[in-house]
Amino acid sequence: MKLTQSFGALLFAAAALAQNVIITLPTEGQSVTAGSNITVDVERPEQLTGFDQVALIISMTSCASGACLPMAEGLDIILYNGAFNPVEPNPNPAHQQPNQNFTVAIPAALQKGEALIGVTQIALVSASLALWVEYQNVTVNVV
Numbered sequence: 107m108k109l110t111q112s113f114g115a116l117l118f119a120a121a122a123l124a125q126n127v128i129i130t131l132p133t134e135g136q137s138v139t140a141g142s143n144i145t146v147d148v149e150r151p152e153q154l155t156g157f158d159q160v161a162l163i164i165s166m167t168s169c170a171s172g173a174c175l176p177m178a179e180g181l182d183i184i185l186y187n188g189a190f191n192p193v194e195p196n197p198n199p200a201h202q203q204p205n206q207n208f209t210v211a212i213p214a215a216l217q218k219g220e221a222l223i224g225v226t227q228i229a230l231v232s233a234s235l236a237l238w239v240e241y242q243n244v245t246v247n248v249v
């Protein structure tokens with residue numbers, strides 16, 4: 107029983123690692139204009155069976171007047187909340203991993219300066235029906 111449990115935990119950790127998403131756009135330090143639309147490109151290197159995508163949330167918070175709170179303590183402004191269906195571009199001359207481009211609006215009233223764009227991935231591990239949450243972020247410069 108104990109053995110099975112720890113093996114399960116190991117599989118879970120491995121699955122979780124393989125499922126990590128990568129924010130490829132915007133790039134770290136990129137300038138974004140308040141009130142404009144930008145593309146957020148989220149890549150998911152591998153699709154594992156037994157891992158059911160529930161939702162993806164793209165959020166934003168200003169860090170202009172201090173350090174940004176950890177995402178787990180609050181996402182602040184939600185720019186997108188919905189399905190995540192990454193696909194390989196077609197044609198795919200650059201051999202990109204499956205990804206999805208989201209067009210999101212940077213709030214016009216957002217404070218200028220450093221801000222954090224966050225991506226939260228929520229999935230369900232079907233074997234154990236455990237909820238799995240992953241946070242990724244990129245720092246941008248609001249102009």
Ligand SMILES: *[C@@H]1O[C@H](CO)[C@@H](O)[C@H](O)[C@H]1NC(C)=O
Nearest residue numbers: 141142143144209210211212
């Ligand atoms: C941003 O995108 C939305 C939806 O596509 C569009 O209605 C809006 O005009 C765009 N805003 C700007 C500033 O381009």
Ligand SMILES: *[C@@H]1O[C@H](CO)[C@@H](O)[C@H](O)[C@H]1NC(C)=O
Nearest residue numbers: 174175176177178222242243
């Ligand atoms: C952003 O991601 C980095 C690297 O994973 C992490 O160290 C940092 O705590 C994250 N920031 C927030 C506000 O969650």
Ligand SMILES: *[C@@H]1O[C@H](CO)[C@@H](O)[C@H](O)[C@H]1NC(C)=O
Nearest residue numbers: 147193194195202205206207
């Ligand atoms: C998303 O946009 C990037 C940058 O323009 C592009 O390289 C990529 O192929 C696009 N992804 C898809 C699935 O079309």
